[in-house]
Amino acid sequence: MLEVSNIDVYRGETQVLWDISLEVAAGERVAILGSNGAGKSSLMGAIAGILPPAGGKINFKGETISGRKAYEVTRFGIALVPEGRRVYKEMSVRENLEMGGYVSRKQRRIDQGMEQVFALFPVLRDRRHQAGGTLSGGEQQMLAIGRALMSRPELLLIDELSLGLAPRITKEIYQAISGLELETTVLLVEQNVEMALSHSQRAYIMESGRITRSGRSETLMADDDIRRAYLGL
Amino acid sequence: MFAIASMNGIVIGVIYALSALGVSLVVGIMNVVNFAHGEFYILAGYFSYLFATALGMNLLAAMTLAVAIVFVFGLLVEYTLIRPTYGDDLYSLILTFILSIVLQNAYLLIFGPYPNKPPGWVRGATDIFGLFMYGNQRLAALVAGTCVIVFVFAMIKLTWFGRIIRATSQDRGMAELNGVNTTRLNMLSFGLGCALAAAAGVILAPVFPVTPTAGVPVALTAFVVVVLGGMGSLRGCIVGGLTLGLVENLGAAYLSTGYKHVFGFIILILVLAIRPSGLFGHKEA
Numbered sequence A: 001m002l003e004v005s006n007i008d009v010y011r012g013e014t015q016v017l018w019d020i021s022l023e024v025a026a027g028e029r030v031a032i033l034g035s036n037g038a039g040k041s042s043l044m045g046a047i048a049g050i051l052p053p054a055g056g057k058i059n060f061k062g063e064t065i066s067g068r069k070a071y072e073v074t075r076f077g078i079a080l081v082p083e084g085r086r087v088y089k090e091m092s093v094r095e096n097l098e099m100g101g102y103v104s105r106k107q108r109r110i111d112q113g114m115e116q117v118f119a120l121f122p123v124l125r126d127r128r129h130q131a132g133g134t135l136s137g138g139e140q141q142m143l144a145i146g147r148a149l150m151s152r153p154e155l156l157l158i159d160e161l162s163l164g165l166a167p168r169i170t171k172e173i174y175q176a177i178s179g180l181e182l183e184t185t186v187l188l189v190e191q192n193v194e195m196a197l198s199h200s201q202r203a204y205i206m207e208s209g210r211i212t213r214s215g216r217s218e219t220l221m222a223d224d225d226i227r228r229a230y231l232g233l
Numbered sequence B: 001m002f003a004i005a006s007m008n009g010i011v012i013g014v015i016y017a018l019s020a021l022g023v024s025l026v027v028g029i030m031n032v033v034n035f036a037h038g039e040f041y042i043l044a045g046y047f048s049y050l051f052a053t054a055l056g057m058n059l060l061a062a063m064t065l066a067v068a069i070v071f072v073f074g075l076l077v078e079y080t081l082i083r084p085t086y087g088d089d090l091y092s093l094i095l096t097f098i099l100s101i102v103l104q105n106a107y108l109l110i111f112g113p114y115p116n117k118p119p120g121w122v123r124g125a126t127d128i129f130g131l132f133m134y135g136n137q138r139l140a141a142l143v144a145g146t147c148v149i150v151f152v153f154a155m156i157k158l159t160w161f162g163r164i165i166r167a168t169s170q171d172r173g174m175a176e177l178n179g180v181n182t183t184r185l186n187m188l189s190f191g192l193g194c195a196l197a198a199a200a201g202v203i204l205a206p207v208f209p210v211t212p213t214a215g216v217p218v219a220l221t222a223f224v225v226v227v228l229g230g231m232g233s234l235r236g237c238i239v240g241g242l243t244l245g246l247v248e249n250l251g252a253a254y255l256s257t258g259y260k261h262v263f264g265f266i267i268l269i270l271v272l273a274i275r276p277s278g279l280f281g282h283k284e285a
């Protein structure tokens, strides 16, 4: 479904990604792991159309999306839950979700989508008239995920779901995502390696802008090097 | 005297608010200060004068056409002058400043230095609660200004266009991720900002005739209102506009007419001393 082939990405003058290639099949859950500054967010940005790659190619469902603007990539069926959540702080929860449905702008689709999001995260229903900025961190993350789901993406990109959240909340949100319909393919970036590996089928490991390892999540979880480097075991 | 000064303050305050809305919208979305704002106001005044007086058009049609033309002109200015400067706010400041000078000189060449005044909409005066007689044209300006403001707020609150305007001014990158073509939105909102200046222009021109440089104080006042209300805050424009209108007129009535504009600046300095980000502004802005 998603094929990233040999992309190079720059931020300003500095190259941050070197020759990255990865593949995600429809329905798969794939994790990207790596320490701070490894380039995980840059990779997400490149896929979402925020950071156009200088070389290489990104294909989605057989069409080339690299070189397209972010607002066009969204229309292909890719939604990004960005690092730091970035909810619209002065808009209500409802309006935040409506913005997620901007691509279709059909009231009926938006109402349906909102019901599905409320079913997934019931607390958002209670908070629907509250401004996004008044929610707790966990609720904001739910809102950010809900907003992304409003566009009915076929590929959901999630950057640092667990950042700054209590373990209990992180677990709750991961459980909700695991319950998503199988059509939604998920590519997630995590620093919480254990959480990421137990909620994905495959994973890629990044180090200073390059992919250094990849494999099945179970295999990586059992790998001694990985356990030592990332799980502190 | 208090009643009539307050009334003047409210009428002029509403027009200040309307004109400031256009500036604030563009600041909020594009982070661009349009120095030629006042010249767009004047342009609409000249157009409504031309269409109504020289071409004998119906007044409402003349005003609508004037606003529409200024809107399109605004779109063109964004496309040709502002868009290439994205990412460098200083360039757009300098370019719109040059544009304002060029327009002032063009007006001088075409219309001469004399004041031009489109015909009034209504005649006579109305007795206000037995307190004083007030010109009907000014009352009509108050009603029209209020209607345009209500229309703008309804649009911002209730339509998709308003929703993406608010989303984009809060987080441009996120709005783009949600599918908003922010380049196109920039152009539309710049045009809308100019159209709001134009609306203020056609409403006020029958009261205060237009001259080639009459736009300068208009723009300055709009900037004061925007800073007073808080950069990019639309509610702040309303409160800021009314405050400024009232302070100027009450000050002129009780203290001295000569210092009318000074009172506005004093209020501005006082407010900024207490709340550096303006009445409704955000801390970081």
Ligand SMILES: Nc1ncnc2c1ncn2[C@@H]1O[C@H](COP(=O)(O)OP(=O)(O)OP(=O)(O)O)[C@@H](O)[C@H]1O
Pocket (backbone or CB within 6 Å): A011, A012, A016, A034, A035, A036, A037, A038, A039, A040, A041, A042, A043, A083, A191
């Ligand atoms: N806005 C920016 N401008 C320039 N360089 C940046 C910018 N953001 C990140 N970088 C650099 O790009 C590299 C990759 O950063 P990126 O944010 O993609 O890493 P990451 O793996 O997501 O890190 P983290 O775990 O901290 O989120 C880093 O060296 C970082 O310093």
Ligand SMILES: [Mg+2]
Pocket (backbone or CB within 6 Å): A040, A041, A042, A083, A159, A160
């Ligand atoms: Mg990151």
